[in-house]
Amino acid sequence: MPTLTVDGRVVTVPAGTTIIQAAEILGIEIPRYCYHPALSIAGNCRICQVEVETASKLQISCQMPCADGMVVHTNSERVQQAQKSTLEFLLANHPLDCPVCDQSGECYLQDYYMDYGQYDPIFRDKKVKKKKALPISKYVMLDQERCILCSRCVRYTDEITETHEFGIFDRGDHSEVNIVPGESFDENKYQGNVVDICPVGALTDRDFRFKCRVWYLGSAKSVCPGCSMGCNINVEWNKERPYQTPGERVMRLKPRYNPEVNKWWMCDEGRYGYKSIDQNRILTVGKGRGGEKEEISWDNAFQILEKEFERYRKGEGSHSFAIIASPQMTNEELFAVRKFFAEKLKLRPVAYDVPQKIGTSDAFLMKGDKNPNTMGARLIIGNDFGSEGGVAKILKDAATGKLTGLWVFSHDLVGAFSQRQVLEASEKVPFFVFSGTNWNKTAEAASLVLPTTVYAEKDGTFTNYEGRVQRIFKALTPLGESRQCINVLQELALRLGHRVAFESAEIIFKQLSQEIPAFAGLTFDGLGEHGATLPEKSKVLA
Numbered sequence: 001m002p003t004l005t006v007d008g009r010v011v012t013v014p015a016g017t018t019i020i021q022a023a024e025i026l027g028i029e030i031p032r033y034c035y036h037p038a039l040s041i042a043g044n045c046r047i048c049q050v051e052v053e054t055a056s057k058l059q060i061s062c063q064m065p066c067a068d069g070m071v072v073h074t075n076s077e078r079v080q081q082a083q084k085s086t087l088e089f090l091l092a093n094h095p096l097d098c099p100v101c102d103q104s105g106e107c108y109l110q111d112y113y114m115d116y117g118q119y120d121p122i123f124r125d126k127k128v129k130k131k132k133a134l135p136i137s138k139y140v141m142l143d144q145e146r147c148i149l150c151s152r153c154v155r156y157t158d159e160i161t162e163t164h165e166f167g168i169f170d171r172g173d174h175s176e177v178n179i180v181p182g183e184s185f186d187e188n189k190y191q192g193n194v195v196d197i198c199p200v201g202a203l204t205d206r207d208f209r210f211k212c213r214v215w216y217l218g219s220a221k222s223v224c225p226g227c228s229m230g231c232n233i234n235v236e237w238n239k240e241r242p243y244q245t246p247g248e249r250v251m252r253l254k255p256r257y258n259p260e261v262n263k264w265w266m267c268d269e270g271r272y273g274y275k276s277i278d279q280n281r282i283l284t285v286g287k288g289r290g291g292e293k294e295e296i297s298w299d300n301a302f303q304i305l306e307k308e309f310e311r312y313r314k315g316e317g318s319h320s321f322a323i324i325a326s327p328q329m330t331n332e333e334l335f336a337v338r339k340f341f342a343e344k345l346k347l348r349p350v351a352y353d354v355p356q357k358i359g360t361s362d363a364f365l366m367k368g369d370k371n372p373n374t375m376g377a378r379l380i381i382g383n384d385f386g387s388e389g390g391v392a393k394i395l396k397d398a399a400t401g402k403l404t405g406l407w408v409f410s411h412d413l414v415g416a417f418s419q420r421q422v423l424e425a426s427e428k429v430p431f432f433v434f435s436g437t438n439w440n441k442t443a444e445a446a447s448l449v450l451p452t453t454v455y456a457e458k459d460g461t462f463t464n465y466e467g468r469v470q471r472i473f474k475a476l477t478p479l480g481e482s483r484q485c486i487n488v489l490q491e492l493a494l495r496l497g498h499r500v501a502f503e504s505a506e507i508i509f510k511q512l513s514q515e516i517p518a519f520a521g522l523t524f525d526g527l528g529e530h531g532a533t534l535p536e537k538s539k540v541l542a
Contacts, residue, residue, distance in 0.1 A: 004070035019061035019072055020048055030074055031083065031112045033090075033199045034150040035062035038264055039159060042151050045090070047112065049082045050074045058082050083116040093128045093173055094200075095145045103201030105214035109148070128173050136178075137185035139192055139206055139268060144176045147202035153177060153194045160265070161190050161364070177202065189366065192271045196255060196264070207272060208252045216240045220475030221256060221529060223462050225328065225455050226270035227359070228369040230464030231255060231262035232530070233270070235456045235475040249476060250274045250456065258530045260468065267366050277454050280438045283480025286449040289426075293449065298481065304448060306495045308405060308431050309345065313496070321405035322394045325352040325381055327371035328410045330460030331469070332508040333485045334373070334380040335516070336500075337409065340489050344498045348386030351394060352377040355416045367465060372455075376463035379518045379540065391416075398425035407433040409485070410452075412440035435485065451482040458484050459505040461527065467540050469522060470531030 003012040006023050013022045018041075023030050033045035041063050049058040053071040058078060073079060091109070098104050130144035154166040154177070165183045168175055179185055195205045218239035224231040234254045253274045255266035285301045286293035312321050325337045334352070341347045358368035371377075389396075395417060397403050406429045413422045419441055426432050426445035434446035437454045456475045463469050478484070490502035501507050506524040513519040521535045534540050 002066045002068040002070070004066050004068070004072060006072045007074055013066050017066050019050055019052075019059070019064045019066060019070075022066050023061065023072075023074060028074055030061050031108070031116060032062060033108055033148060034152065036152055036155075036197055036264075039152060039155040039197075042155065045148065045150050046086045047083060047090075047116075049079060049086070051076045051078050080116065083112075087113055087117050090148050092125070093145070094148070095127065095132075097143070097146060097201065101146070101201040102204045102209055103146075103198075107201060108199035130176055135206065137188070137191050139272070140185065140195060141204045141206050141209060142177070143202050143204070144178070146200050147177050148200055149175055149177065150199060151177075152197045152199070153203060156194055156197060157188070160193070161188060163188055166194075189267050189269065189360070189362070190265060190364070192268050193255070193265050205252065212238045212251045217251060218475070220456070220473045222456060222472045222475065223372065223464075223470045224253070224266060224270040224273075225372040225462070226267075226273050226370060227367040228371060228374050228465040229262065229365050229367045230372060230462055230468060230470055230531075231266045231270060231365060232258040232470065233266060235274070237476060247278050248275070249479075250277050256529075260530060261464070261470075262365055265365060267364075269360065269366065276438055277456050277476070278479065281454075281479050281482070282437060282439055282443060282449060282451040283482070284451060285481060287447065289447055290444055298483070301448060301450060302491060302495055305433070305492055309492070309496055312347070312405065313345065320403050321347050321407075322397070322403055323347060323350040324354065324391055324394060324406070324408045324411060324413075325350065325377060326354070326410035327352060327374040327377040329373060329377070329485065330455075330458070330472070330505065331373065331376040331380060331463060331512060331519075332460045332505040333409075334377055335508055335512045336486045336489045336502050338380055338385070339511070340493050340498070340500060340502075341407075342385040344493065344500070345496075349388075349394060350381060350385035351390045352381045353390040354411050354413065355392065357415070369465065372464070373462040375465055375467060375540075376461075376469075379463065379534075380512070380516055395421060395425045398429050401428045403429050405429065405431040405433075407435070408442055408446070410436040412442050414441035435488065437482070450488060451480060452485045452488065453478045453482045457482065461505070461509060461524075463534070467534040467537040468531045469519070469527060469534065471524075471527050471529075 001012050009026050011022055011026055020030050031047045033047055034042040043060050043063045048061045050061045051073040052059050132143050134142040136142045157163050157165045165179050165185045167180045168177055195203050216238055217236045219234045219236045222233050222235045224233045234256050236252050237250045253271050257264055284295045287296045288294050323341045342350045359370045360366055361368035432446045433448045434443045435450035435452050443449050455472050457478045459474050461469050461471050486502040493500045509524045513522045518534050518540050
């Protein structure tokens with residue numbers, strides 16, 4: 001393991017470590033454009049040059065391996081002049097688009113020019129003109145004039161997705177990035193990642209285009225709810241204007257680095273699925289069936305629920321009320337359902353396993369299971385509460401008049417069963433509750449609808465298909481009259497005389513880890529930003 005000195009600081013690194021990586025270990029930033037830790041080394045932007053003692057010329061730090069006894073200077077006079085000159089060349093043909101460029105505010109050209117730029121330019125030539133605002137796919141816009149030919153996009157499609165859509169064409173200052181003739185980038189299910197890794201404004205997101213300046217964005221860590229992979233993301237919203245356009249708070253989702261799950265990437269299905277956070281939301285409590293629902297207060301809803309559950313508690317059909325939980329719910333919500341309905345009220349059956357059509361999947365990130373917490377539902381609800389036959393049996397019992405009460409959490413049962421089956425079941429169940437976030441056929445069929453919060457409006461955890469428990473963090477204020485599911489169950493439990501501790505996700509997780517063997521030893525804070533695997537993962541997944 002070589003030991004070297006970088007800007008007067010000594011560091012020992014594994015063999016094969018490059019200078020730029022060694023500097024990162026020390027917290028020293030070396031500017032870069034073409035370098036990305038997930039991609040092969042191109043060494044073509046030249047902005048990362050450093051001075052190595054004993055070397056006759058400057059070296060590019062992204063490619064130069066560390067050697068024992070090496071002495072490196074990242075901020076010497078020679079290095080500073082090289083950085084100024086490199087930026088001068090990179091900007092020679094760059095357009096003055098900053099006022100209208102979506103990359104403004106997170107652009108490496110802007111940032112590095114402020115830190116390393118040459119403010120007295122020597123070039124006087126006319127800029128080479130290229131194509132601007134060129135749509136190359138459903139989600140990506142290309143501006144060839146802004147491109148600095150770092151080749152990140154080319155290497156990404158060659159090495160990560162292995163689909164080879166991008167290439168660099170022509171020579172000299174007429175070189176340009178474009179889609180390879182005969183190829184289509186629309187078929188790529190990971191298009192948005194090229195926007196993420198583009199260091200300038202050459203590749204921009206058509207969905208985000210001109211929506212909001214990045215310095216107005218608030219950001220919160222979360223987990224994508226689009227499938228059981230559990231990709232780490234940042235939810236970003238306009239903090240200056242909660243509604244940039246009617247019904248839209250969230251501006252975009254961005255992948256968040258997690259070395260154990262998605263690394264730097266996410267699929268487009270998850271990236272652009274954010275619109276359900278605000279669109280088609282259930283905003284008020286509703287009573288009545290179909291299109292005849294009337295708005296009522298939460299207090300009125302709790303009175304109705306209290307009356308119904310009091311009847312069941314007194315023995316008037318206590319075994320004819322079924323609960324259908326959802327793998328869209330957090331671990332904490334599922335545990336609250338288990339604790340309150342199955343353990344406190346002794347209701348049976350309590351199930352979660354709604355059949356689903358297997359969605360798009362691949363060998364990279366996309367999983368066919370489009371629920372974020374199927375593993376958590378299996379471990380917390382399972383088949384322990386009289387749910388033999390699962391949800392299909394519950395619907396059958398409902399349709400034949402065997403159930404007098406049914407509470408569905410989040411599911412649109414029409415997606416798994418036919419609309420006729422769901423309507424038949426709902427018509428035969430006198431008391432049908434739906435609690436969830438968005439309107440669907442099941443919500444319309446329910447006699448009582450309770451609006452609850454989406455993942456971006458609450459704290460909690462999901463357990464992905466590999467048994468990794470990961471936190472989601474509250475980003476937004478609940479929309480309309482939405483309430484957190486755990487708070488709804490706590491209020492109902494208190495009204496029925498049951499003491500439960502459902503005040504927060506953290507409090508519930510502590511109970512969960514004490515009572516559910518698979519989660520034993522885990523703590524809410526201990527999950528950190530990247531989560532933790534279940535202690536007995538091999539047994540759990542067996």
